[in-house]
Amino acid sequence: MKINSAFRPVLVIALAAATAHAAAQEWQPTAKTDTLTGKSFTQYVLAGKFLTPPSEWNGVLPSISLRCDPAGHRGRLSGRFIDGFIIVNAVVDLTNGKSSTVQYRLNDGKVQTDDGEVGTSIDFQALSITSMFLSNILWGHEIPHKPHSSDQVHKFVIAVQQHVGGQIVMEFDMPDAEQVGAACETEYG
DSSP states (O other): OOOOTTTHHHHHHHHHHHHHHHHHTSOEEEEEEOTTTOOEEEEEEEEOEEEEOOTTOOSOOOEEEEEEEEEEEETTEEEEEEEEEEEOSSOEESEETTEEOOEEEETTOOOEEOOSOEEEOTTSSEEEEOHHHHHHHHHSSSSOBOTTSSOOOOEEEEEEEETTSOEEEEEEEOOOOHHHHHHEEEEEO
16 A cells, blocks of 8 residues: 555654554553662553643643562562552542542442542642552452452543642553552462
């Protein structure tokens, strides 16, 4: 098939954009070392997108950032979860009175409300998550996952209230979770 030369730049730009989007939807692992303790860990980052961005959005996309020790083990659990954050890049409120403002959906399922598994970073611009919440967003259940026993979550949508603003809604297309799940204490063997 011959491509008209007038369309070649458009085709190249479209292919580059599609490739960049596909690459952005993979867990990006980076080996790191804690400068204070000298302990090594792996940081996994997954880029997402805003369905409803923060007011006065600075253009920075949301992401999930996990710090895990793939070599660590606790009994039959693989890896060791150190900490995890859903980075919003806007100041958030977790509650409105006594009600949680954190709601989420897994694979277009029913809306769920956080039941204490989500906190905030010290600057209130990220949601801190527990290993149980990570298990839920990777595998659809809060208990450790037995590898190859069920399908993983493919789409994760989460909403939180912006401080003195509206609701922020983020979506993450969840890539293969095997490596991250094994490194971050969400699987047992």
